[in-house]
Amino acid sequence: MSSKDRLVVAGNGMASLRFLERLTERAPGRYDVTVVGAEPVAAYNRVLLSSLLGGEVDESACSFRPLSWYEAHGIRLVTGAPVTEIDRANRIAMVGQTHVLPYDKLVLAVGSLPIRLPLPGIDLPGVLTFRDFADVAAIRKAAVEHAKAVVIGGGLLGLEAAVGLARLGVDTTLVHVMDRVMERQLDHAAARLVRAAMEARGVRVMLCADTAAIEGDGRVERLVLKDGTVIPADLVVMSVGIRASTALAQGCGLTCGRGITVDDRMTTSDPAIHALGECAEHRGVVYGLVEPAYEQAEVLSRVLLGEAAAYPGTSLATSLKVSGLPVFSAGLVDTPEGAEAVVMHDAAAGLYRKLIIVDDRLAGAVFVGDIAEQARCKELIRSGAPLSPDDRDDLMFGPAPKTLAA
The missing domain is CATH 3.50.50.60 (FAD/NAD(P)-binding domain)
Structure with missing residues (x-):
C-alpha cells in the first residue's frame, strides 16, 4: 500500500x-x-x-x-x-x-x-451540439453533400461551428437572437467586421432571429423563426452556451x-x-x-502542496481568430456614459481598434484585424494604472520606432 x-x-x-x-x-x-x-x-x-x-x-x-x-x-x-x-x-x-x-x-x-433550448422538435434526429470529438463526428456524418445546415447561436462556438461546416462545403446559415455576433466581446462596429468575414467564408448570418421550432417528419427538415421565416435544414447545430x-x-x-x-x-x-x-x-x-x-x-x-496561494478571479480577455480574423477584447466593450472612446476604423482593410478610457485609465479594448498591442492592454486594464502620455498613441498605432542617439 x-x-x-x-x-x-x-x-x-x-x-x-x-x-x-x-x-x-x-x-x-x-x-x-x-x-x-x-x-x-x-x-x-x-x-x-x-x-x-x-x-x-x-x-x-x-x-x-x-x-x-x-x-x-x-x-x-x-x-x-x-x-x-x-x-x-x-x-x-x-x-x-x-x-x-x-x-x-x-x-x-x-x-x-451544452445548453439545449426547450424548443419543439429539439429531440429530432439531426439536432446536434458542438462540444467534443463525438459532436464533431456526428456533425461530419450528417453534413453530407448538398446538405443544408443551420447553426443556432452567434457566440464564439457558434461561429466556429458555422465556419467549420462552410469549410466542408455545406450550405450554412447562422441565426442569432441578438443584433450582433459575439455581443459579449464585440461592439457593433467590430461585430460587423466579424460578420463580413463570416459571410466571405460562405456563412449566411441572420441577426435578431429568434427560433420558434424545429420541424420535420422523423428527422430535421426545417427551422422556423418566431417571425414566420422558414429555413430548410437537414442539420441543426445548437450552440447557445x-x-x-x-x-x-x-x-x-x-x-x-x-x-x-x-x-x-x-x-x-x-x-x-x-x-x-x-x-x-x-x-x-x-x-x-x-x-x-x-x-x-x-x-x-x-x-495542494501546502503553499499560501489564492485565486483572485480573472479579468476577462478574449484573444482568438474568427474566420481567420484576429480578434481581441478585454474589459468594457460598449462605451458607458461619461467614458471616452478612442477609435480607429478601416472597414476596407478589416481593421478596428477601440480604447475605452474612464478617469484616464484603460477600462476596455476591442481590436479586430491587428491585435499586436493586446498584452499591454491587458496589463493596463488589470492593473488600473493611469495612462501615460504615450500610451494612447502606442496602443492605437503601435510603439514608435526607437531612434539611435546621435
Whole structure:
C-alpha cells in the first residue's frame, strides 16, 4: 500500500491536464494520482474543434499529452467512464457501478454541458451540439453533400461551428437572437467586421432571429423563426452556451450556485474536495474560458502542496481568430456614459481598434484585424494604472520606432 495521499481528479479536460502538469512539475510523486475522464480519449484541445470539423487538422493534432506521459508521471488514467457518485463520509469516488476509488483529496474538473433550448422538435434526429470529438463526428456524418445546415447561436462556438461546416462545403446559415455576433466581446462596429468575414467564408448570418421550432417528419427538415421565416435544414447545430456540470457535486451535498461553489483556494464546502474550470463558481462567477481555468489550475496545484496561494478571479480577455480574423477584447466593450472612446476604423482593410478610457485609465479594448498591442492592454486594464502620455498613441498605432542617439 502506498503511503502517499490519494488524489482523485474527476474530469480529464484542459483544466484537469493543466493542473496535473503543474502539480507534477512542482512535486513529482507527491500524490498517488488517479484521473477519470468521461470521454474515451485523454485530454485534447477543444479550441481546435472548428479546425477538426472543417478538416484542417485530425484528432491527433488536437491531442496534448500521449498516454505515455501519464504513465511516466505515475498517473493512472481512466477513460470512457465518468465518476458517477461521491461518498464524502467514506471519501470514496465511484466510477460506474462497481469501480471504487478511495481518496484523501478529490478535485472536480467535470466541465460543463451544452445548453439545449426547450424548443419543439429539439429531440429530432439531426439536432446536434458542438462540444467534443463525438459532436464533431456526428456533425461530419450528417453534413453530407448538398446538405443544408443551420447553426443556432452567434457566440464564439457558434461561429466556429458555422465556419467549420462552410469549410466542408455545406450550405450554412447562422441565426442569432441578438443584433450582433459575439455581443459579449464585440461592439457593433467590430461585430460587423466579424460578420463580413463570416459571410466571405460562405456563412449566411441572420441577426435578431429568434427560433420558434424545429420541424420535420422523423428527422430535421426545417427551422422556423418566431417571425414566420422558414429555413430548410437537414442539420441543426445548437450552440447557445454552456451550463456548469453540477449534478455530481449536488448529489453528494456540496454547496452549488450556477457552478460548484469554491473559495479563493479552489476549495468547496468540503475541505477535502476542490473544483476548478468550467464547473466551478468563484465569487459568484462561472468562467467558460480557458484562461481562468488555467489560472485556477496554477493556484490549486500550489494549494495542494501546502503553499499560501489564492485565486483572485480573472479579468476577462478574449484573444482568438474568427474566420481567420484576429480578434481581441478585454474589459468594457460598449462605451458607458461619461467614458471616452478612442477609435480607429478601416472597414476596407478589416481593421478596428477601440480604447475605452474612464478617469484616464484603460477600462476596455476591442481590436479586430491587428491585435499586436493586446498584452499591454491587458496589463493596463488589470492593473488600473493611469495612462501615460504615450500610451494612447502606442496602443492605437503601435510603439514608435526607437531612434539611435546621435
